[in-house]
Each structure stands twice: as structure tokens, then as C-alpha cells.
Amino acid sequence: xxxxxxxxxxxxxxxxxxxxxxxxxxxxxxALRSGALWLAVVVSDHNAFxxxxxxxxxxxxxxxxxxxxxxxxxxxxxxxxxxxxxxARQAPTEKRQMRLVDVAVSVLVPFLAVYVSYGLLKEDLxxxxxxxAYAEFNQFSLSEDIDYDFAGRLAIYDWQVxxxxxxxxxxxxxxxxxxxxxTRFLWLAFVGALVEVYYTSQVAQKVANIREAGVTxxxxxxxxxxxxxxxxxxxxxxxxxxxxxxxATTWLFGLLGxxxxxxxxxxxxxxxxxxxxxxKLSGPEAPAAQPNPRWERIPAPVRRFGGGLVADVRERWSAxxxxxxxxxxxxxxxxxxxxxxxxxxxxxxxxxxQLLRLVIGPVETKTWLAFSPLEKSVGLAVTMxxxxxxxxxxxxWLLGPRIGPRPSDSPVPVxxxxxxxxxxx
Numbered sequence: 001x002x003x004x005x006x007x008x009x010x011x012x013x014x015x016x017x018x019x020x021x022x023x024x025x026x027x028x029x030x031a032l033r034s035g036a037l038w039l040a041v042v043v044s045d046h047n048a049f050x051x052x053x054x055x056x057x058x059x060x061x062x063x064x065x066x067x068x069x070x071x072x073x074x075x076x077x078x079x080x081x082x083x084x085x086x087x088a089r090q091a092p093t094e095k096r097q098m099r100l101v102d103v104a105v106s107v108l109v110p111f112l113a114v115y116v117s118y119g120l121l122k123e124d125l126x127x128x129x130x131x132x133a134y135a136e137f138n139q140f141s142l143s144e145d146i147d148y149d150f151a152g153r154l155a156i157y158d159w160q161v162x163x164x165x166x167x168x169x170x171x172x173x174x175x176x177x178x179x180x181x182x183t184r185f186l187w188l189a190f191v192g193a194l195v196e197v198y199y200t201s202q203v204a205q206k207v208a209n210i211r212e213a214g215v216t217x218x219x220x221x222x223x224x225x226x227x228x229x230x231x232x233x234x235x236x237x238x239x240x241x242x243x244x245x246x247x248a249t250t251w252l253f254g255l256l257g258x259x260x261x262x263x264x265x266x267x268x269x270x271x272x273x274x275x276x277x278x279x280k281l282s283g284p285e286a287p288a289a290q291p292n293p294r295w296e297r298i299p300a301p302v303r304r305f306g307g308g309l310v311a312d313v314r315e316r317w318s319a320x321x322x323x324x325x326x327x328x329x330x331x332x333x334x335x336x337x338x339x340x341x342x343x344x345x346x347x348x349x350x351x352x353x354q355l356l357r358l359v360i361g362p363v364e365t366k367t368w369l370a371f372s373p374l375e376k377s378v379g380l381a382v383t384m385x386x387x388x389x390x391x392x393x394x395x396x397w398l399l400g401p402r403i404g405p406r407p408s409d410s411p412v413p414v415x416x417x418x419x420x421x422x423x424x425x
Contacts (some may be wrong), residue, residue: 004337011393012420014073015386022069022388029065033058034373037124041131050131056201058124059115062384063107067100070276070395077396080277088280093177093312094189103279104193105200106320110271112204117265118346121208132306162206168291174312196316266342267327267335268396273325274392278399281322326398337392345386349379 015022036057044051074080088098100107115121173192180188218224231249237244298306327335356375 004334007393007397008341010396011389014076014392015389017076018069018072018389019385021072022385023381024067025065025072026384027377029061029063029068029384030377030380032061032064033124034377040128044128044132052202053198055124055128056197059112059121059201060086060197061062062115062120062380063111065071065384066111066272066388066391067107067276067314069384070273070392073388074391075278077277077392079396079399083278083280083399086280091173091177092315093181093308095181098279098315099189101189101193103275103316103319105196105316106275106279106318106323107272108196108200109320110268110275110323112200113268114265114272116204117268121204125205125208157209159206160216165202166199169195169310170313172378173316174309176310178308265346266339267341268389269391270327270335270338270394271320271323273395274398275319276328277392277395278323278326279319281326281399291299330398338390341390342387345383345390348371348383348386349376352382353380 036054040051040055040058043054074084090096091098091102094102112121137228142282176188176192176195180186235246238245353375
């Protein structure tokens with residue numbers, strides 16, 4: 001806990017030095033998000049699958065902006081700078097040093113948890129669904145019979161199809177890695193990262209839909225209604241105490257419902273930062289496989305393919321598990337402090353909205369709907385800038401015990417670190 005004030009001071013120094021490029025990067029990321037949504041609606045009239053590929057670029061704009069801001073601060077953070085000078089371990093499939101793009105799924109999974117908790121994924125899907133369905137319903141045709149294909153245009157898949165997409169994506173990612181190991185064409189790694197973006201986005205959409213359907217299902221059960229009826233009867237018999245008890249119960253269930261914003265989102269952001277800035281940390285080596293007589297009966301080509309595929313998937317997720325272990329060893333109180341700080345940062349969009357309403361005053365509904373996207377973008381941009389500075393300082397502190405002693409324990413000034421990054425560039 002004694003280091004927490006120093007971490008906050010470090011975050012302030014980073015923000016003071018990099019605020020201008022941070023704002024520019026955040027605005028570019030949000031512009032990419034809006035542009036992807038618009039283009040996906042246009043393309044969905046011609047090819048639903050291609051439209052889904054474009055739609056996954058919407059959260060990618062948010063993520064790439066955060067990665068760029070974190071990457072910019074490497075030279076200003078002593079522990080991160082020390083780690084960046086080390087060599088990463090060898091990728092088992094590509095047969096070269098591991099890079100951040102190779103562990104893209106380790107960044108995507110915690111980031112999508114943040115994106116879903118923000119409500120941004122639901123907002124993207126609703127905007128795409130409403131605009132694409134509106135365009136489908138209002139299409140013009142000289143003939144009276146119009147073949148409406150809402151499900152096909154919106155690319156609505158069952159969970160069986162989503163599982164098949166995941167399996168195909170794993171095999172394709174492994175095949176791209178093997179092909180890169182032969183051709184040494186490094187851009188294939190980015191193609192593989194886009195494959196992971198697509199399948200993780202599909203899974204996130206399906207999980208969000210199942211979650212909402214599950215909540216609705218529970219609320220519609222007769223047992224739930226009986227519990228609510230019994231609760232109302234008990235509260236009605238309390239007399240003067242009914243209002244305080246009902247208020248306390250509502251607050252408690254509201255707190256349980258907000259556990260994702262209070263706990264999951266901050267921890268997911270820290271995991272994203274740990275993967276981006278600390279992916280070079282070597283994880284534990286996989287234990288040697290014991291000989292299995294049944295496995296030996298399988299043809300050798302199939303064994304090589306299956307073993308390579310399992311090793312490839314395990315390596316893609318290694319940075320994610322390392323990030324979780326890093327947080328687990330940090331201690332409960334520091335993590336709670338970071339969660340509280342991130343919780344305050346996450347409320348920035350609401351504060352910006354309230355400030356704008358106070359300054360502008362009442363406006364017509366149509367006018368507010370026209371400028372509402374800009375209002376949300378301003379709040380998100382400020383949140384991204386503050387979160388990037390706080391994340392960079394927190395991850396540098398978390399990396400300290402894992403990096404080990406450095407030749408010089410003197411802190412690296414932010415300005416000197418910025419000059420070092422410029423020199424490397």
C-alpha cells in the first residue's frame with residue numbers, strides 16, 4: 001500500500017506528458033468504431049458474412065487505440081523498459097520470438113469483457129441491427145413481391161454454428177502459423193490476429209445474448225414471482241420500517257448487479273495492460289507428455305497435427321494466464337485500490353453528459369438524438385486517456401517483483417523515457 005501514492009503520481013506524470021497524443025489516438029479509435037458500423041450496414045445488403053467481418057472492426061478501433069497509448073509509454077516506465085530489452089521466448093508454431101500479435105486472443109478476451117460491461121457491444125449490435133433491418137424493410141423494388149431476409153442480412157447464428165466457427169478459427173490460426181514458419185511472411189500473423197478477432201467477437205455476442213435470455217428466463221419463472229410476492233407481503237407487514245428495509249434491499253441487489261462494473265471491468269483492464277506491456281514474461285513450461293499407448297495407435301501425421309494444434313492454442317492463451325497470475329500475486333488491498341480508481345474513471349462519460357446538459361440546457365429530442373453520439377464519444381475519449389495513464393503506471397508497478405533487480409534502481413524520468421521512445425522510433 002505504501003507504493004500506491006507513487007503509482008498515482010506516476011500516472012499523473014504520464015498523463016501530463018502524453019495527453020495530447022493520447023487524445024488524438026482516442027479520437028481516431030472512436031472514429032474507426034463509428035466508420036466500421038456505418039460500412040457494415042452498407043455491405044450487409046450485399047454479403048452478410050463480409051459485413052460481420054467489418055463489424056468486428058468496431059471494438060477493434062477501441063482496443064487498438066488503448067494498445068497504441070500503452071505502447072507509447074514503454075520508455076517512460078522503468079520496469080516496462082527493462083522488460084522490453086529482453087528477448088521473448090520462441091513461438092512453438094512460427095519458430096521465432098513471440099510478439100504481441102501472436103497472443104492477440106489473450107488481449108481480446110479481457111477487452112471484450114470490458115466492452116460488454118460498458119454496454120458498447122450491445123450498442124454496436126443494436127445500431128447495426130436497427131439500421132440494417134430498416135434498410136432491408138425499406139428496400140425499393142418495381143415488383144410487388146420482395147424477399148425479406150432479415151436473418152441472412154444480420155448474420156444471426158445458432159450456438160452450434162458459433163462453436164464450429166471457433167474450431168475452424170483455431171485450425172486456421174495454426175495453419176497460418178505453420179505457413180509463416182515456412183515462408184517467413186510476417187504479415188500472416190496479423191491475418192491470424194484478425195481471425196481471432198472474428199471468432200472471439202462471435203462468442204462475445206452469443207454470450208451476451210445468452211446472458212440476457214437467462215436473466216429474462218429467471219424473471220419469468222413462477223418461483224421467482226413467488227419469491228417477489230412473499231417479499232412484498234413481508235415488507236407490507238413491517239409498517240414504518242418498510243421503506244428503510246426496501247431501500248436497503250434495493251441497494252444490495254443493485255450492488256450485486258453492478259459487480260461487473262465494480263470488479264470485473266477494472267481487473268479486465270489490468271489484464272489487458274499486463275498482456276500488452278508484459279507479454280514477454282515467460283510463463284511456466286508445459287509438463288512433458290507421458291507416453292500413452294492409445295495415443296501411439298493414432299497415425300503419426302494426425303499426432304503431429306493434434307499436438308501442434310494443442311501447443312499453439314496453449315501458447316496463444318499463455319499471456320492471459322500470466323496476467324491473471326500477476327494480479328493474484330499483487331495483494332488484495334492494492335487490487336481493491338486500483339478497482340476503486342478505475343471505477344471513478346469509468347464514471348467519466350456520465351459526468352461529461354451531466355456537465356454538457358448543465359451547460360447547454362434543455363433541447364429538443366431530435367436535436368439531442370443528433371448530437372448524442374458526439375456526447376458519448378467525448379466521454380469515452382476522456383475515459384480512454386485517463387485509463388491508459390493509470391494502466392501504464394499500475395502495470396509498471398506490478399512488473400517490479402517479476403522483473404527482478406535492475407542495474408540502477410533510480411527511476412527513469414518521463415521526459416527521458418519519451419526521448420528514448422522517440423530515438424528508438
